Amino acid sequence: MSENGIDHLDALRDHYGNPSDNAQRKQLDHLDGHCRTLIAASPFVVVGTSNARGEQDVSPRGDPPGFVKVLDDKHLLIPDRPGNRRLDSLSNLLENPGVGLLFMIPGMNETLRVNGRGRIVTDPETLAAMIVQEKPPLSALLVEVEAAYLHCGKALIRSRLWSPDAQVDRKSLPSLGKILADQIKGLEQREQEERLEKAYRETLY
Numbered sequence: 001m002s003e004n005g006i007d008h009l010d011a012l013r014d015h016y017g018n019p020s021d022n023a024q025r026k027q028l029d030h031l032d033g034h035c036r037t038l039i040a041a042s043p044f045v046v047v048g049t050s051n052a053r054g055e056q057d058v059s060p061r062g063d064p065p066g067f068v069k070v071l072d073d074k075h076l077l078i079p080d081r082p083g084n085r086r087l088d089s090l091s092n093l094l095e096n097p098g099v100g101l102l103f104m105i106p107g108m109n110e111t112l113r114v115n116g117r118g119r120i121v122t123d124p125e126t127l128a129a130m131i132v133q134e135k136p137p138l139s140a141l142l143v144e145v146e147a148a149y150l151h152c153g154k155a156l157i158r159s160r161l162w163s164p165d166a167q168v169d170r171k172s173l174p175s176l177g178k179i180l181a182d183q184i185k186g187l188e189q190r191e192q193e194e195r196l197e198k199a200y201r202e203t204l205y
Helices: 009-016 021-025 033-041 088-095 124-128 154-159 176-183 189-202
Strands: 044-050 056-062 069-072 075-080 098-104 111-121 139-151
Touching: 033 069, 033 111, 033 139, 044 088, 056 075, 056 088, 088 111, 088 139, 098 139, 124 139, 176 189
Parallel strands: none
Antiparallel strands: 044 056, 044 098, 069 075, 075 139, 098 111, 111 139
């Protein structure tokens, strides 16, 4: 261990110890029946990517439960709905196909982690299978699964994420319009809040 912390794998293992046998053996190289059940119940997945320079992005994706389609034991499909057009995740995938997924289910403390390689698909027949409110996604992320395993619920238990009495009063925090107006010179808070309200109301799909 260096003066400022851990800087090599041996020191990291010395500090934390080794994982249990079950922790190592639980990792699958495919989606089994349990993974399929959890993906079908999940309305929310976090997508992690990085570009060729190692710059990272983590982005949320959400829709009604079952919006992520399991095609077979090695492939799943995630629709990409209208957003801010930054395209951080999709741009990264063009340089580095590695992708990490974290599926969450409201009320369930355990999460499903899936790692693999992704590519962007746009053929109309594929997108037609994911139409919501008569609108197909703009594209879809096809992931070839390399690893899948359940993550224990300690983090969500500690955070009390699903506890009703732990929910934050939204009015106690600044609105996105206020934050943007403070961060970007020349923007007006009211105008931004009206624009966001319209986007949430009219362009979710």
